[in-house]
Amino acid sequence: MPSAAPTGDLASQVLQALDKSSPLLSAEAFPAAGFTELKAALDRLASRDMVKYEQLERDEAVLEPEGEQIAANGSHEARVFEALRQAVEGLTVQELEKAIGDKNVVKIGQGKAFKEKWIAKTKDGKFQATADAIKDTTQEQMRTIQKTRAYPDAKVLNDLRKRKLVRIQKIYTFKVQKGDKFALEIPEEATDLTFDMIATGAWKTATFKPYNFKALGADQRPGALHPLNKVRAELRQIFFEMGFEEMPTDKCVESGFWNFDTLFVPQQHPARDLQDTFYISDPKLADPPRAEDENDKKDYKKYWENVKAVHQNGKYGSIGYRYPWSGDETLKLVLRTHTTAVSAAMLYKLAHKKGPDGRPPPARYFSIDRVFRNESVDATHLAEFHQVEGVIADYNLTLGGLMEFMEIFFGKMGLTDLKFKPAYNPYTEPSMEIFAYHKGLKKLVEIGNSGMFRPEMLESMGFPPDMRVYGWGLSLERPTMIKYGISNIRELLGHKVDLNFVQSSAAVRLDKA
Template sequence: MEQVELEHAIVEEIRSAGKVANSRAFAERLKVNHEELVAALNSMYRRDLVTLTQLEPEVVLRLTAEGALYAQHGTPEWCLREALERRGPTPVSELDTLLEEFWRQTSPNNALDSSKLAKIGMQQGLKLGLFELDKRVRPPCVACVGSSDSEAVHKLQMLQKSLRALHSGALTALSGDHALDAALVDEILRRNLATRNKLKVFAASAGPRFEHALVEQLADLTREMLLSESWRNATFKEFNFEAAGVAPVDGGRLHPLLKVREEFRLIFLEMGFTEMPSNQYVESSFWNFDALFQPQQHPARDAHDTFFLNEPALCKRIGDASPATEAYVERVRGVHDQGGYGSRGYGYAWDHTEAMRNVLRTHTTAISARMLYRMARELQDGRTDASNFARRMFSIDRVFRNETLDATHLCEFHQVEGWVAGPDLSLADLKGIISQFFRRIGMHRLRFKPTYNPYTEPSMEIYAYHEALGRWVEIGNSGIFRPEMLQPMGLPPNIQVIAWGLSLERPTMILYGLSNIRDLFGHRVSLQTIRDNPICRLGW
């Protein structure tokens, strides 16, 4: 019986009889195992549906392995008598084959020991007066005696029935209404077919929440219930808010690049830097190149390296429409054409329209240029105190280059850029500030290698020793912005700006162990990568 059916039976019993008076007797009546009934009672007790009282323990019979075997297949003497009745007198030596044949029909696939059981069956049968041994014939034969309603046959059948009843869990008691016949109990114990055991017995009556057991509690609200309106009279199971969820909840995740960007951002903020507004992807050539003293014939300004916009191909104007900015643009023309501020310039005819050509910014240094110009204006206008001047700014955002794609290059990527402005900064400051910054990323061994940038002098590539890779890795570019860039803006000659830049992708790939940039950026990035990768502390 299923537990639900058992619970129904228990509820019925309590409703009709007021209680389950004795769990053992009730189990016998239901023909169920007492242990199963007690399990159901306990479960109902835990839900406050019933109250339980423990009664005096009862002595019960529990079948031994041999007893259980006989209960299932019949006692040997019963089997033998059945077989002999069909076959007639049989030689003693053929009794085991006779039994085997009998079992082939009654309990196929058994593993019974026929020769042992034939012997037991014969002895018991002779003792009970079921068989006789005719020694006058050769070989001696066993035959049935007595009619089918004889005392001996009746006893044989009673034993057989009792064992079956004991096996099904019923008739376990040695006293009470359903107790077994005393002589039969003796016989069973003597033949070691069962042992005496003490059984914990219970009485059950209605518990505080018994009423809840009587109504069927529904778990689901179905379409049918809605249509038939039967839900109005239905009782629903209470929600179990304590229950564990089926699967872990899948929440949103940050892309590895965003995680590393946040790490960089925190380092900058911790070092007292201010973030520059960097969301403008389309930039005029002026801020991307000209303001940075990058000549208009410079190879980087070629369409092979830079994305130029077709529509609108030109910006409306350079900077704000103020005369101050117009004057600045003219100073930029001057420094390109013939120099100034201690420079000889490039000696070409600077073209205003060329400077107005829209590009997708190729570096975030365009943002730095805009910010430095704004800062210079504030100084000139007296909005900033020039005597105690210092600024630190950074940006981390997207840039675009018309590059051939390969495992480490895409035509868009992110740049991390920072600069420090202050009076009389030197090469030593550059190395010091940049070392401080990279130390916080976990890069302690740095090397600087001279290089060329149109807008910085001196310019230095930054290399860091990668312990895991066991080699020096180029991680960034840096320099002190040229006077040709800063002084046309109107910054005083004693103010220097130390600047550096690196890509966000490169350290991210190293941190997350990715060798192909397409695994980090673009449509090929798997959601799994994004879900599985933890926040990486910068450091290598």
């Protein structure tokens, strides 16, 4: 067999070397190979049973720089002797230093040479050699160590180590031998069982790559729910368990009619100003109300006239606002300023449903979605945010019932001991702001707005007078910011949001403080 130097990668070099002699010591066969590379190659082969190996550890003696120097030029004392041997007349210290060219060598060397009796002092104070030849044991020791990386006499070795001529280092080596499946070639390993392998029968002889159950796998950056979505998911759960139905809030553009007029918001109300509401520029206007909608068979024209009557002259016991109501104003398209626009449309539909007794059945609706207001943006305001809203329609509801319900609803969010404060909404009477004591902030915080929808709003939709509707709303951002300890809303929504925050924020349990 031609004894060419092993070629190929380290693993196949190991196989070739083992083919010639097994077992082998890696430190001898591959003195230049790095420990990690060698171990990786051996592991690769061992996992296929092609080799077996064990790791050995041994001490090795290595020369320090001074030891190297002695191996090359001789010990200090031998150099002093050699210089004097050549000068038959003897040398003064200065001459000796000049001849050797190293004061330190002279200083240490002459002392030792005296002790060895290789040199003596003449009467006129010069140094002189006393022999023709000496044996430089130290140099011999250095050369032995240089060659064999060891020294037979442990006591001497330890002595040399103390004299800082030699140091001991740990050497790791692998004792490698052929394994059961030894071969010169590393067989190709299949990672998958393929259709072809089954069809051709190649699977019978194929070598399959073993599973590595210890592999950590690639670091994943999976998608993550935004904190608002997490809190939203919990709130939806609360609504569902209380028997609520989710309202369709999937269109953000509403007519002024549904966003304001149906809710008894007069057309001069500041909320309808350009400064507060985003108006759509193209198209500017909604279609006029239909006398009968071909889809839901409702006479929107009739309802529209009813709303006009309530605003302009008063109806259903209300004296109205007494101003000339403009049909055009109602057609203006806006980005909805509250989800109550959707509640109004849902209530209008409910008013036309017939329960078993021929009257509108009780209903519970909720929504959680985005609303838009023309606000200047600061730490607590954005031009868009999310509203959580609920409505409950039933017969003979009372204000006490609304307060009781709020206690139960907010109680499920971990908010107790509510306080109610009279407030004003154009569409509810009475209206109440809701406060709860915040344990973290140690103060009462406003958590929502609520009320009983006005009779003139409900009756103009077609509800019987004894049907009453509770409504309440809160922002999704408020509880989310409190739960996640955020003080600036721009950290939660918009282009300044830190994606790592989204990724790492925990799921919350609203009922846990």
